[in-house]
Amino acid sequence: MDFAVLFPPPASIPEPRVAGVFAFLYFLTAASAVLLGLSGLEKRPGILTMLLAAAGTMPLLRLTHFLGSSVSPLVQYVLLFSLSFVLGTVIYGILRILNDSGSRRRSRPENRWGSVAETLVLCAVCCWALRQLSVPMGLCIVLFCVQFVVSRMIRQYLSRNRPAYPTYANIQKPVPGHSVRRGVIILSVYVSLLYLFWRILFTVPAGKGIPAVVFAVLLLVCETMDIADSILNNQIVSRRAAYPLPETGEGEIWPEVDVFVATYNESRTLLYKTLHGCLNMEYPDPSRVHIYLCDDGNRPEIRKLAQDLQVGYLTRTSRAGAKAGNLNNALKHTASPLVVTFDADMIPRRDFLKKTIPYFMHAQRRNAGLPEEEQIPLGFVQTPQAFYNEDLFQHHLYKENLTGNEQDYFFREIQPAKTASNSVIYAGSNTVISRAALEAVGGFFTKAITEDFATGLLIEGNGYVSLALPEPLAFGLSPEDFPSLIQQRIRWARGVINVLYQINIFFTNRFSAGQKISYGTAIFFWIRSCIRMVYLVVPILAAFFRIPFVDSAIGPMLCFWVPYLIMQYVFEFAMTGSRRSSPWTNIYETVLCPFLAGPVLLEILGISLKTFKVTDKDKERGTHFSWRYMLPFLVLTLLDAAGLLAALLDLFHGGSSGGVVTLFWLGYNFILLCICLLFVLGRKNETKVGLRKSVISCELSLPEDGEVLKGVVVGLSEQEMDVVFHGASAFPCDSTPCQIRLETDTGMTVVTAVCTGSQMQKGLTVTRFVIREFPDLNQFLSLLYDRDLAYESRQRQLFLSPALLQILKQRFQDR
Template identity: 35%
Template sequence: MMIRVLLLLSSLIAMWVYIGWRILYTLPNGYAIIFAMLLLLVEVIEAIQSTIFYLIIFDPTDRQPPSLPDQLWTVDVLIATYNEPVEILKKTAAACKNLDYPSEFLHIWICDDGRREEVRLLAEELEIGYLTRPSNEHAKAGNLNHALTHIKGELLVTLDADMIPKPEFLKRTAGFFKFHRVAFVQTPQSFYNEDIFQFNLFQNRSIPNEQDLFMRVIQAGRDRFNAVIYAGSNAVFRRSAIDSIGGFATGTITEDFATGMLLQAKGYRTVFLNEVLAEGLATESLPDLLKQRIRWGRGTIQTVRKWNPLCIEGLSLMQRILYMTSFVYWYSGIGKMIFISAPLLFLIFGIPVLNTTLSGLLGFWLPHFILSGIVFRVCTNKVRDRFWSHVYDTAMAPAISWAILVETFTRKPIPFRVTPKGVTAGQTKFHKELVIPHLVFLAISVLGIIIGLFILLQGTDQQVKESVLINLFWSVYNLIGLVVSIMLGWERPRMRNTERFERSYKIVVETEGVEISGTTINISEDGCRILLNHPIPLSKSLKLIMYGQETHEFQGTIVHFDLHPEGFQAGIQFEPLNLRDYQRWIRELYGTQPEKTSFQLQRGSNSISVFLEYFKHFQFLYRPKNRKSQRIKTNIDCQVQLLPAVTLLAVEEAAAANFDSFNRDLRMTAMRPGEIHDVSLQGCQLRVGNVRTCKPGDGVAVALPHIYQILIGRVVYAQPSGKEFLIGVNWIDEITGRRVMEVLMSNNLRR
């Protein structure tokens, strides 16, 4: 704690010393002061916001849930939906049925604003309540308020359609309501899929979800001041408290933000429990992310316009400050655009926005820059650092800035749109319309950097040289954020319909009357990937017994085979489960706590690794894995004879008529050396030298060392590789494939 206090105090002092220096000594003369004052205003606002942020993260709450009382409350669980896929709703509803809470006190409702027959049938199948209404007035808030007229529970849970609660959700939250002034308990919104920064930039789980800073750090800090923001889902309310403010707030598209503030203004206590008790789907594309944030930003402005935190009765001074901080935050994108533009004004047009020397900047700005970076990483428990904040802010600034200005000055109506979830895409797409501002700024930045370097090479006086160096560094820093934002605009295809979770469970596969033991590599709602030590032939349909937190039985189908560093892996798709087994499987998949490291930046998650990983893995075209048979990496020498397509049929007939004679005759012909890279039931991959031509449709005869049999196949692709050809071969029939697999395993020819 002492180190934390020293870091925060040191950073605060350095920051305000820097601001004082900026005000007193760095403003230019003449018309340039207009641009300089604009930049200074942004820096002062950012310093105020940072001071409040430091106050929040200084001593966040770390609550432990109280035990449940002997007399339990009745609870209604409301799943709000409009147009989300039924498959997503089914998972959430099934998980609600898994809640560890007495069934006689628990009622689950799907609140369907889409008035869909398939959703009504789903509720009927799951034996839970179904509510709908004739209109969509007030969107989600109206949907929840309509539900209030039908339910009678003492507590109510609000869940978005994709938020899957863990079995202990109510056991960990309901105990807080023993304290009579508690109005709601908010838990973090966590996500089981990768957000677009993790996914599109190939960072996977080496960086936390972009929302974790708010959901895990800021909310815990606000809790100390009774200023927790209701996040719209994963929360439990006291029904009487909601009734006291007339239901969920309407007149704004962010009813959650307004509802929490109104309850606090009524004098109620709100609680943040920093435990992942429900997980959902993060937005899965850049357009959807920007639409979501624009809705949040404009909704916050609407709320402040209707219920100004500075004027509303009942809020404490700190609550007012924190809610106004949330309001001001949405204008930070405009500040980011100014920061990007400022050095370019000097490099291209010669307009100085900062009148200083290099030594002055190093003496006042550098300590602030270094200390604030350390505080950001250390005091947020590695949830965020300066580089990733720079990337997030740069990526979203242009779109959000424009939308915030539109809302501020025009009050243009905003139609409510549900953020799409569970969307899959099969091809790479570049969202050029969303990154045009970044491309423009990138081009101008490159121009500015070139001009700056030209000035330095020309030779100039020391003061001009220092000014150019300062603005060059500034522009390069901005340029990195712009480039990463453009990289983000290349949307990777999401080939999987469901998310996979890495779990190592013992598994037994029953195939053709034989039991084979292995382990799972990962599991999903509709399948798994298993690891076997040896490439044992499997039947297409098989039975699996999996030993996880519970024991599960599946009927499955092989969908692909592939290599694995530890042996052989197979992808299996499950046949549909009955309702009871489906609920148990949902509990297995989503009922466990995520690893704590998934909420922290991992070593090496920096700008260099972003570029290395991106250019290492990026592809314009992605092909799904559809290998249907076992593939064994062999790398063994062989003898190869290429056969023209016109003679392949005759060779096949000769082999069928007299196999022994065929083998003997073919071995007497001139065969050339080659290498088999890998082999499967369907074919192999060869590397052959001294080949003039080879094309799809030609025949191939392959002789393995120390083996009498000759293997015949057809060329499906041939790629020149230096003086060699890389040739893909399909065997002429499955018998050939089985023969080669048996030969390889029995003769131990795999290297």
């Protein structure tokens, strides 16, 4: 068969859709050849796979095109895509095997003439692809010469200056953790891409007018970014591994540690609990742990608190650099090789240091005696930011006993997986950092409002490796009201995006490709608020103005879209167990998007937030209802309901099948918005017991006859407790104080409490007590906070409608 028949120029093909696919394949071939020419074949198996798969797909496309009218275009598309996907998967697998088996050869110096020949071939491939796209021959020759010269210059520069990209796995061999079967990952990618290309090729309403095309393209761009982000994040999480705590030798000297507790306006009570937790941390030689209260508010009462607790007190006259400047000031006055940073509300557990410092000791032992160029220094160890109170989503939506904290998925799944690419995000608290790493990057970064994110990037880009642990070792307070939550997330979003303007992440060889992808997904996370707003607004406009943004019959929709949704659920379940589900992700995003989308767009345009307000975590939780936060959801819900009515009437009067998609999207958004309304409406906080679930054995001494009742504390806070007594149906409640002895593996304390009532919960009689007195405050605080307080997800919410009904039921019962 003639070569030109298998690889025809797009201009020679009369069918626009087929010609467009050929043009895309030629473009992909040319772009892959350019990228490979800059980096080399062996170093980019993924890009080489794209080039070979694109070139191999062209004959397949031609063959399926020859089938003509014997099969439908959709069948041709599925056949072509499936064959191309299998081809690409096989090619990638072969290249990875060849790369793994040739790892020794790659360590040798590059063959100069072989590299020149490789570059010439790639330049020729690029020019051939451009020529097929009808680029003039003269221009192709010029581009060939330019590409060859530029590729050779960059290849020579990289061969001399390409840094090593170590990860923590080079220090300690990882133990494979909870992994997803490769077949599930491949199937997920296949279904997602099959759906995406179907949307691009078959559903754009090209003949329905400019508004329809604009809406369709806008939604396609958003869906494309969504799918790309999902594939990349799933690939990151699938690489998660475990790094067991290294053993330490008997008599081995543990390094000195400086502990910084940063504060500005937090209360004395809050700081006392944090400092008590720090003082309670165990260490082989406690004299080598130095605790400092870094007060940027320069408050006399906080200075006295530090004196009373016998910890260091550091302050300054200027607040330049905010928290980063505060921590840099602390660095100037201390000298220990390791630094621990805690936010003012984060209470560490007693084993925090014992479960983090050994990683630095192991790295030091590994580097001892090695030449400097072979040493791999550990920059920081990040532990999860966990919380001892319910977050607002758990509390307002009545899910405190069923789902984990909103941030658990990031800190306990994604962060540990980022260790594999050395792209762990420094979160600003619950972290141990090497002083040498901080000094190498000039201290904590002061030019961004998210100084932690930027500081971590600089450390990892300076040759240091990072490690994220999945076990929570410190617990703090999540925002107690919706305005504080919005304020916190706006600061995080704008700060992370602003780092793009402060630090060169993508156009430098300081970071590996894996790091760039990982950082990119972290930044894109905040852009999702804009995408969510598009998903909310476009269906409403489409319904009002009868604009079909999807041009497809019902059958193809069911064949492509439904499997895509099902595969999302299956893969998410395989990836995260019960930590996160798509409906809850959509709820989180929808609640925040009306308030985040504007600031995110401003930050992308370079209009930066110069100052910020510290998140207030001392507020008492209440409903905090405000029309300011209710109004966006109320307007969107009413418009969505009107759009639903308009779409139904349009379908009733013979509207296009694309209206079914509009109708479904409006219905789904309507349920989401109703849940958001209930969230913003809030929930009265009648008790603080639910904030800290517990299972603690207890003994109660009756004041009259001294009888001892044994039971279990199932809920405990600083003010109240819930107790289930063994073999007792009810406890006689009166105002008489009684002594209750609480005991855990780590300690014991006695409190004086008064019974306030009892109720049935899940078949058990739960008796509530108000705590009047605890003779030893420190013992009580240790027992209350020095334990695993993380809420674990115990239920997966697969559909939104049942979630809405459950929330309505709970609200009705609370009335």
